[in-house]
Amino acid sequence: MLTLANISFQYPSGLALDQINLTLPAGAFVGLLGPNGCGKSTLLRILSGLAQPTTGTYQIDDQLITAEWLKQPQQRQALHQKIGFVFQNSDLQLFNATVNAEVAYGPQQLGLAPTVVAHRVADCLALTGCTDLKDRIPYQLSGGEKKRVALASVLALNPQVLLLDEPLNGLTAGAQQEMLTLLQQLQQAGKTIIMASHNFQQIKTYAQRFVIFNADHTLAADLTAKALQAQPDLQAELALL
Amino acid sequence: MTKKTELPTWLQQPDRPVQPAKHHNFLVKNSRRLAQLLQQLTSPAGIGQPLLKTTPQLQLVALLFTLLLILTSQLGWQLWLLGLYLLLNCLSLAGRQLRRFLRNWLLTCCVALPLILPSLWVSGPNVLLRFCLRTWLLLGFTQYYQRTVALPYLLSGLQALHLPNVLILIIDIACVYLKQLTTYLLASLEAVELRTIAVPKHPYRLIAGLFGSLYLKSQTYALTLNEAMEVRGFNGRYQPTAPILHSRWSDYLVLLPPLLLAVVFFLEK
Numbered sequence: 001m002l003t004l005a006n007i008s009f010q011y012p013s014g015l016a017l018d019q020i021n022l023t024l025p026a027g028a029f030v031g032l033l034g035p036n037g038c039g040k041s042t043l044l045r046i047l048s049g050l051a052q053p054t055t056g057t058y059q060i061d062d063q064l065i066t067a068e069w070l071k072q073p074q075q076r077q078a079l080h081q082k083i084g085f086v087f088q089n090s091d092l093q094l095f096n097a098t099v100n101a102e103v104a105y106g107p108q109q110l111g112l113a114p115t116v117v118a119h120r121v122a123d124c125l126a127l128t129g130c131t132d133l134k135d136r137i138p139y140q141l142s143g144g145e146k147k148r149v150a151l152a153s154v155l156a157l158n159p160q161v162l163l164l165d166e167p168l169n170g171l172t173a174g175a176q177q178e179m180l181t182l183l184q185q186l187q188q189a190g191k192t193i194i195m196a197s198h199n200f201q202q203i204k205t206y207a208q209r210f211v212i213f214n215a216d217h218t219l220a221a222d223l224t225a226k227a228l229q230a231q232p233d234l235q236a237e238l239a240l241l
Numbered sequence: 242m243t244k245k246t247e248l249p250t251w252l253q254q255p256d257r258p259v260q261p262a263k264h265h266n267f268l269v270k271n272s273r274r275l276a277q278l279l280q281q282l283t284s285p286a287g288i289g290q291p292l293l294k295t296t297p298q299l300q301l302v303a304l305l306f307t308l309l310l311i312l313t314s315q316l317g318w319q320l321w322l323l324g325l326y327l328l329l330n331c332l333s334l335a336g337r338q339l340r341r342f343l344r345n346w347l348l349t350c351c352v353a354l355p356l357i358l359p360s361l362w363v364s365g366p367n368v369l370l371r372f373c374l375r376t377w378l379l380l381g382f383t384q385y386y387q388r389t390v391a392l393p394y395l396l397s398g399l400q401a402l403h404l405p406n407v408l409i410l411i412i413d414i415a416c417v418y419l420k421q422l423t424t425y426l427l428a429s430l431e432a433v434e435l436r437t438i439a440v441p442k443h444p445y446r447l448i449a450g451l452f453g454s455l456y457l458k459s460q461t462y463a464l465t466l467n468e469a470m471e472v473r474g475f476n477g478r479y480q481p482t483a484p485i486l487h488s489r490w491s492d493y494l495v496l497l498p499p500l501l502l503a504v505v506f507f508l509e510k
């Protein structure tokens with residue numbers, strides 16, 4: 001369970017998150033929605049441990065995640081094993097020479113045997129439809145292909161919590177459906193999926209919970225899919241995001 | 242996405258936690274350094290206060306004048322006076338800035354040493370000593386300037402001194418470019434950090450790979466930047482945009498110490 005209490009985040013240029021209180025239960029499929037610049041990516045950075053809130057506390061299960069706690073390499077690495085993060089800009093995330101090496105990087109880090117690594121890589125490439133790309137150079141892939149390779153490379157670490165920053169961007173409608181189905185399968189297998197998206201229409205049948213931000217970086221609503229169904233006005237508003 | 246596959250069993254159950262390595266800080270350290278560089282490139286915050294508050298253009302003139310003095314000083318007492326002046330300047334730096342200044346200065350001095358040493362055989366120890374002192378002073382003053390002037394202000398200084406636009410353009414683009422690349426590298430390091438659970442087996446191979454991909458990306462970035470400027474009508478004419486800070490009389494005080502030194506040196510001759 002991820003618990004955020006009174007979280008605010010300040011960039012030198014201004015506020016990105018204002019007094020956010022949230023509890024995200026383990027095993028949920030959560031959609032983060034809101035206008036551009038409302039702070040979705042920033043929230044995901046905090047959840048992943050890459051950034052620390054300016055004020056407020058962040059807790060995973062019973063463990064408070066603070067800058068001090070993250071200074072310990074063991075603890076930081078344990079956090080990274082538990083939480084995977086697909087960046088909004090996949091270009092930044094791919095740093096190996098081939099797609100195959102990219103996906104293998106994580107499992108190699110886990111110290112798995114080479115055959116197991118190869119197995120995992122093949123599985124992840126197949127799940128994301130990237131098997132044909134395996135010898136390509138990541139930085140030369142198309143935008144949508146990069147997105148899928150980035151997901152495969154994070155998936156290979158088998159994280160319990162998956163943070164995804166607009167993973168559907170640049171994918172065709174069909175590929176979006178397939179990725180959402182995959183995420184749903186992962187969630188049914190017990191993983192927590194937290195996904196920022198602008199695509200309410202696509203995700204509304206998959207996410208079980210919606211966290212909605214205002215343009216002024218405050219929390220607008222935090223409600224279940226069922227509760228959202230009872231609010232057609234809000235749905236119409238979200239469809240425009 | 243084309244294939245639908247059932248989830249493999251390993252994905253359906255959590256991995257056992259790996260025993261992470263104890264000493265694995267190089268990513269964190271490098272990220273911190275990059276963040277510092279980025280700060281220096283983008284904002285004056287985190288930059289030290291110079292001894293005498295002034296405009297960037299006058300600070301640049303004072304620096305150039307001081308460097309000229311160092312280059313023309315031959316005598317021990319002259320170098321000693323210049324050293325005192327540098328020391329005085331450094332005292333204005335806050336603790337953290339001072340430490341950073343000293344570390345970088347020492348580092349550059351050490352790097353310069355092997356280049357200077359051969360003169361020992363050519364012209365003897367006395368000349369070598371003077372040569373060393375002068376090089377270290379030059380490095381010290383430049384380092385001090387770097388510590389106290391943020392890059393955006395350097396641009397505005399150059400502009401106020403009416404330097405050719407082409408030169409400013411080159412520096413401006415270099416700044417933009419460096420900023421982008423630093424941001425890029427910082428984010429890439431974060432990505433590496435997120436997927437580096439245990440100690441990297443081959444940290445240097447990792448770094449090499451990172452720089453390889455950075456090189457490829459930066460090449461693409463440079464070309465794209467060029468195209469982006471072109472499609473928006475860039476035709477080689479450049480109008481600098483950094484705000485010019487006008488100097489008041491009190492800003493000229495920064496020229497006083499090197500001028501005084503010059504007068505003293507001249508009179509003693």
Ligand SMILES: Nc1ncnc2c1ncn2[C@@H]1O[C@H](COP(=O)(O)OP(=O)(O)OP(=O)(O)O)[C@@H](O)[C@H]1O
Nearest residue numbers: 011012013015016035036037038039040041042043
């Ligand atoms: N590195 C940064 N430095 C300064 N300000 C930033 C930085 N990153 C984001 N911001 C600002 O913080 C606010 C929140 O940004 P964030 O990227 O979290 O928004 P977002 O909800 O993910 O937007 P989008 O939907 O466009 O991806 C924005 O106003 C943005 O301009």
Ligand SMILES: [Mg+2]
Nearest residue numbers: 040041088165
């Ligand atoms: Mg975002």
